[in-house]
Amino acid sequence: MSVYTASATAPVNIATLKYWGKRDKTLNLPTNSSISVTLDQQDLRTLTSAATSADFQKDNLWLNGKEEGIKGERTIACIKDLKRLRKELEDADSSLPKFSEWGVHIVSENNFPTAAGLASSAAGFAALVLAIAKLYKLPQLMSEISKIARKGSGSACRSLFGGYVAWEMGEAQDGLDSKAVEVAPVDHWPLMKAAILVVSDDKKDTPLTTGMQSTVATSDLFQYRIKEVVPKRFEEMKKAIQERDFEVFGDLTMKDSNSFHAVCLDSVPPIFYLNDTSKKIIKLIHKLNEQEGKIIAAYTFDAGPNAVIYYEEHNENKVLGLIHKYFHQVPGWDKVAHKKANFKDSDIEFDTEAYKGVSRIILTKIGPGPQDTNQALVNEQGLPK
Ligand SMILES: Nc1ncnc2c1ncn2[C@@H]1O[C@H](COP(=O)(O)OP(=O)(O)OP(=O)(O)O)[C@@H](O)[C@H]1O
Ligand SMILES: C[C@@](O)(CCOP(=O)(O)OP(=O)(O)O)CC(=O)O
Numbered sequence: 001m002s003v004y005t006a007s008a009t010a011p012v013n014i015a016t017l018k019y020w021g022k023r024d025k026t027l028n029l030p031t032n033s034s035i036s037v038t039l040d041q042q043d044l045r046t047l048t049s050a051a052t053s054a055d056f057q058k059d060n061l062w063l064n065g066k067e068e069g070i071k072g073e074r075t076i077a078c079i080k081d082l083k084r085l086r087k088e089l090e091d092a093d094s095s096l097p098k099f100s101e102w103g104v105h106i107v108s109e110n111n112f113p114t115a116a117g118l119a120s121s122a123a124g125f126a127a128l129v130l131a132i133a134k135l136y137k138l139p140q141l142m143s144e145i146s147k148i149a150r151k152g153s154g155s156a157c158r159s160l161f162g163g164y165v166a167w168e169m170g171e172a173q174d175g176l177d178s179k180a181v182e183v184a185p186v187d188h189w190p191l192m193k194a195a196i197l198v199v200s201d202d203k204k205d206t207p208l209t210t211g212m213q214s215t216v217a218t219s220d221l222f223q224y225r226i227k228e229v230v231p232k233r234f235e236e237m238k239k240a241i242q243e244r245d246f247e248v249f250g251d252l253t254m255k256d257s258n259s260f261h262a263v264c265l266d267s268v269p270p271i272f273y274l275n276d277t278s279k280k281i282i283k284l285i286h287k288l289n290e291q292e293g294k295i296i297a298a299y300t301f302d303a304g305p306n307a308v309i310y311y312e313e314h315n316e317n318k319v320l321g322l323i324h325k326y327f328h329q330v331p332g333w334d335k336v337a338h339k340k341a342n343f344k345d346s347d348i349e350f351d352t353e354a355y356k357g358v359s360r361i362i363l364t365k366i367g368p369g370p371q372d373t374n375q376a377l378v379n380e381q382g383l384p385k
Helices: 074-091 121-136 144-152 154-160 208-216 221-243 246-265 276-292 314-326 334-342
Strands: 004-012 013-017 022-024 034-038 045-052 058-064 104-110 164-168 179-184 194-198 296-298 308-312 358-365
Touching: 004 121, 004 154, 013 296, 022 208, 034 221, 045 121, 074 121, 074 208, 104 121, 104 358, 121 144, 121 154, 121 308, 144 154, 144 179, 154 164, 164 221, 179 221, 179 358, 194 208, 194 276, 208 246, 208 296, 221 246, 246 296, 276 296, 276 308, 276 314, 296 334, 308 314, 314 334, 314 358, 334 358
Parallel strands: 058 104
Antiparallel strands: 004 045, 013 034, 034 164, 045 104, 164 179, 194 308, 194 358, 296 308
């Protein structure tokens, strides 16, 4: 039996202008445009292999070594779109094997904790869609592929590009203009670094889709956010990226994180994603920026308590100096062990127990988009290795 395989990797992205709210739940169409920074795949990435054969009766998915099957509607929607595009190729060229009629096996691994609020669904769906698109030899451009990934998880569409990425909300009802585009590649502003403080948490407050739906339906503040705040901020943030202006970029990033959590709080019943540790980290970063007299570090929080702190490389000794002072007890510092001697000591006062609310730190930076890979997670039979 012939088994055809392909593999791809995809990065995590963390939004600096948040996507929150759907205008169409099935198509995953957002109520506002968003912007993100793609993170380095050495630290956070999904690797996915796809395999197909005339002998595969059904589609199947193995995630992190466990057979999950194809359960979710969203995964089904992505595979359906990919098979439809493959069928178009087969209809135009009858010599092509009929992949669109065969089962597809998907084997995927994240090199970081799944569903810990580290945007695993973004990297996961981006890698899934790309691996199958590669297997099917689809000619579509990344922005086209991003529309399929969007149906898996909204934020996944942004993981198809590296560097600074925008998801343009679009206006069409069928979502054909709701896609990701590159704002600037990594090389344009490569100094962007990110420190992720993984904040200990039992379970997510409210599942994302439920949370978004509730905000759209109940928050008055949300209407102001999507009509007045985000459209203006979207243009300002793109300009700040183009001009490599960290002060403006950082200011907008923090404001937008707070605006997103404010509309969560304004929902009925209110949604809380930040915890006390998150709030302490927010205060700490403001103290640092105040002391410096300018913004050198910017926090952002997704639908959970983890803090992502963006800063530029030339401020690393100041930013990590402060974070290390109060969070040196948590794992994850090995990577910068050789730099610790240069860390600037800080006289900023802070809760010396705050580290107890943090499980680890991930030190990473901006990174490129999905990469071709020779690594494969499937064997010659098209099953997990
Ligand atoms: N490698 C993968 N391949 C396919 N699906 C994946 C993969 N990794 C994660 N997922 C899907 O994403 C889900 C996790 O999404 P969820 O939104 O709960 O968490 P998250 O993405 O880590 O957090 P957030 O979206 O809040 O940043 C998993 O349960 C799984 O269904
Ligand atoms: C707060 C966010 O992280 C929300 C991300 O939501 P998802 O993309 O995970 O949601 P679904 O479209 O339902 O899969 C902000 C952002 O990443 O822009």
